[in-house]
Amino acid sequence: MYVFLNFEHRLGVGCKVLVVDLDGTLTLSRNTYELSVEALLALRRARDAGLRVVLATANGLDFALTVARYLGVRDVIAENGCLVHVDGVTYELCSGDMSAVDRAVLATGAVEPSPQNKCRKYDLAYVPKAANAVELVRAAVGPGYVVESSGYAIHVRPAGVDKGTAVRWLCERFGVPCHQVAAVGDSDVDVGMLEVGWGIAVGNATPAAKRAARYVAEGPSGLGFKEAVELILSGEACTP
Structure with missing residues (x-):
């Protein structure tokens, strides 16, 4: 059993922020959208212990903010980092017009557009129709764009x-060293945050996510996130 009051007293030397992916991390598995009860309870424990929780997702901002409200989370990273919503204000880290890119991607015939694209600004999502869809899309858009799969869609x-x-x-906005930011994820699109923060991959994460993490949980998806929170609350995570 972890003593949460002791952890809260030590927030200055442990994790101060918890950044968590949604799909595949807070869900029951990597192929469902159903949230894990164990993950939800763990998220509440982390929040109640004093951690500032940030939801980091490949989803569009409107969708992310809706989910975050029901999770009791106020800060959101959406569109794989292109948009950040903090303290009620949205900041754009990406720029450019994606309409020509969208046309080039759809012209491959290898994907179908995600319904969310109507509300997405920079990170466009597609459902693959061909086994080599990622390669075809990458060739169509050229080197100025990142093309990767989250396991749920091609982005x-x-x-x-x-x-x-x-x-x-x-980290800069909160004034927190990045090693005091615990980041938990499961897929290739989470690699960046797992490398920048104190990365924890759930047990069924992709090989790339596991390599990027400092700790790999035994449990899959939501159960792995529960394990991650237990590690954080024990004081063993977020070491330099």
Whole structure:
């Protein structure tokens, strides 16, 4: 059993911020959208212990803010780092017009657009129709854009920004060393934040996510997140 009051007293030397992915991390598995009860309870414990919780997702901002409200979370990283919503204000870390990119991607015939694209600004999402959809999309958009799969969709966004960029931005805004930011995720799109923060990968994370993390949980998805929170509250995470 972890003594939360002792942890809260030590917040200056442990984790101060918890950045957590949504799909595949707070859900029951990497192929469902159903949230894990164990993960929700762990999220509440982390928040009640004094951690500032940030939801970091590949989803669009409107969707992310809606989910965050029901999770009791106020800060959001959306569109894989392109948008950051903090203290009621949205900041754009990406720039550019993605309409020509969208046309080029759809012209491949290898994907279908996500319904969320109507509300997305920089990170566009697509449902693959072909086994080699990522390669075809990457060839269509060229080197100025990142093309990667979250396991739920193929994402295309301007190069140079990812969830790690957003976490680094938050470290500066919050005045917190990045090693005091615990980052928990499961997929390739989480690699940036796992490398910038004190990264924890859930047990069924992709190989790239596991390599980027300092700690790999045994449990999958939501159960792995519960394990991550227990590690954080024990004081063993967020060491330099």
